[in-house]
Amino acid sequence: MTLRDRDVVIVGAGPTGLMLAGELKLAGVDVAVVERRASQEVAGSRASGLHPRTLEVLDQRGLAERFVAQGQKHFAVPFGGVMLDARDRPTRFNYSLGLLQGPIERTLADTDRARWRLPFCHHPPFCAGPQHRNTDRMDRLLPLFAAGGIRAVFSGHEHNFQHSRSGGIDYFVTGAGSKVRKGPPTHFEDAHTLTWADSAHFLLVTIAGDAMTIRVCGELGDTGLTDVTRYTPGGGVESGSITIIR
Numbered sequence: 001m002t003l004r005d006r007d008v009v010i011v012g013a014g015p016t017g018l019m020l021a022g023e024l025k026l027a028g029v030d031v032a033v034v035e036r037r038a039s040q041e042v043a044g045s046r047a048s049g050l051h052p053r054t055l056e057v058l059d060q061r062g063l064a065e066r067f068v069a070q071g072q073k074h075f076a077v078p079f080g081g082v083m084l085d086a087r088d089r090p091t092r093f094n095y096s097l098g099l100l101q102g103p104i105e106r107t108l109a110d111t112d113r114a115r116w117r118l119p120f121c122h123h124p125p126f127c128a129g130p131q132h133r134n135t136d137r138m139d140r141l142l143p144l145f146a147a148g149g150i151r152a153v154f155s156g157h158e159h160n161f162q163h164s165r166s167g168g169i170d171y172f173v174t175g176a177g178s179k180v181r182k183g184p185p186t187h188f189e190d191a192h193t194l195t196w197a198d199s200a201h202f203l204l205v206t207i208a209g210d211a212m213t214i215r216v217c218g219e220l221g222d223t224g225l226t227d228v229t230r231y232t233p234g235g236g237v238e239s240g241s242i243t244i245i246r
C-alpha cells in the first residue's frame with residue numbers, strides 16, 4: 001500500500017499530528033503519518049507542558065494518567081506578574097503539567113500500551129433472545145471494533161448469559177445479575193451463539209498479559225464460588241472458564 005491509497009495522510013508527527021492520527025484511527029479512517037525527522041528526538045525547545053483542558057481531552061480517551069505519571073504538577077499560574085494558586089479550578093486537573101515534547105510525542109505514539117480495549121454496552125450487538133434480538137444500529141460499531149483491535153465486548157439488556165463469536169471478536173451478554181429470564185434463547189444462528197445459560201451469575205474476568213479468562217460464577221457453594229452450567233445451541237453442556245488470547 002502506498003501513501004496515495006490512504007484516506008488521509010498527515011504531515012508532521014508532532015503532538016498535533018499524532019493526536020489527530022489517533023482520533024481518525026478510532027473513527028475507522030485509514031491514516032498514515034509522515035515525518036521528516038529521522039527519530040523522535042526534538043531539536044531545541046518546544047512544548048514544555050500540558051494545560052488542564054488538554055489533560056481533560058486526553059482523559060476522555062483514557063490517556064491522561066500516562067502523561068500525569070511522567071510529569072510535574074504546577075499549581076501556581078502566573079497572571080499579570082502575580083502567581084495565583086490554581087488549586088480551586090473546577091477540574092480534577094487543577095494544575096499545569098510540566099512535561100517536555102519528547103515524552104509527549106513518545107506517549108502519543110506508543111500504541112502498544114493499550115493491550116486490551118473493552119467496550120461495555122447496554123444493548124448487545126449479538127443477542128439470541130428469548131426477549132431481545134441483535135441490536136440493529138450496533139452494526140455501525142462492528143467495523144470500529146475490528147479497526148480498534150477489540151477482542152471482547154460486554155453488554156447486558158437480556159437477562160441471561162450468552163457467549164457469541166463473530167469476526168474474531170467474542171461477545172458476552174451478562175444480564176442476569178439479579179433478574180433472570182428463564183428459558184432458552186431462540187435465535188442462535190443470527191447471534192452466532194457458542195453457549196448460553198439462564199442462571200443468576202456474574203463474570204469474573206482475569207487478564208494476564210495476552211490472555212483473558214472469563215469465569216461465569218453462580219451460587220456460593222460449600223467450597224466457594226460455583227461455575228454456571230452453560231449450554232450449546234445443540235443442547236450440549238459446558239462449564240469452566242472461557243479463555244481469549246489477544
Ligand SMILES: Cc1cc2nc3c(=O)[nH]c(=O)nc-3n(C[C@H](O)[C@H](O)[C@H](O)COP(=O)(O)OP(=O)(O)OC[C@H]3O[C@@H](n4cnc5c(N)ncnc54)[C@H](O)[C@@H]3O)c2cc1C
Nearest residue numbers: 011012013014015016017034035036037045046047048049
Ligand atoms: C521555544 C518554544 C517553546 C514552546 N513552549 C511551549 C509550551 O511550553 N507549551 C506548549 O503547549 N507549546 C509550546 N510551544 C509551542 C509548541 O511548538 C507546540 O505546542 C507544539 O510543538 C505543537 O505541536 P505540533 O504537532 O502542532 O507542531 P510541531 O511540534 O512543530 O510538529 C510538526 C512536525 O511536522 C514535521 N514537519 C514539518 N514539515 C514537514 C514536512 N514537509 N514533511 C514532513 N514532516 C514535516 C516537523 O518535523 C515536526 O515534527 C513552544 C514552541 C517553541 C518554539
